[in-house]
Amino acid sequence: xxxxxxxxxxxxxxxxxxxxxxxxxxxxxxxxxxxxxxxxxxxxxxxxxxxxxxxxxxxxxxxxxxxxxxxxxxxxxxxxxxxxxxxxxxxxxxxxxxxxxxxxxxxxxxxxxxxx
Numbered sequence: 001x002x003x004x005x006x007x008x009x010x011x012x013x014x015x016x017x018x019x020x021x022x023x024x025x026x027x028x029x030x031x032x033x034x035x036x037x038x039x040x041x042x043x044x045x046x047x048x049x050x051x052x053x054x055x056x057x058x059x060x061x062x063x064x065x066x067x068x069x070x071x072x073x074x075x076x077x078x079x080x081x082x083x084x085x086x087x088x089x090x091x092x093x094x095x096x097x098x099x100x101x102x103x104x105x106x107x108x109x110x111x112x113x114x115x116x
Contacts, residue, residue: 015066022059026052044097057089 029037029048037048061082065071070078 011066015062018062019059022055022062026055044101053093 029051033048037051038046040047042050064081070081
């Protein structure tokens with residue numbers, strides 16, 4: 001029995017390139033903050049923040065996909081790992097947006113003043 005070694009150098013460079021490109025896009029958007037994205041609100045946040053969330057979730061998913069070798073697993077295992085995380089991230093964003101908006105409205109419309 002012989003086992004032929006397969007080089008993963010091109011795959012490593014591909015992963016590096018994709019993650020670097022997404023990070024560079026995040027950094028550029030963070031530096032220039034386009035007004036069309038920064039001043040446009042959608043579901044309680046500006047579009048720039050939503051783009052950052054989406055790119056961060058993409059990077060996290062791609063890291064799991066590439067470095068934890070999820071691309072070679074059965075779809076049932078992929079779903080068992082990905083679906084709970086997607087649900088929990090969406091739930092966390094929902095709770096943070098609802099509670100943050102409530103706290104903002106309390107301080108904005110009441111006699112309680114901002115003391116921090």
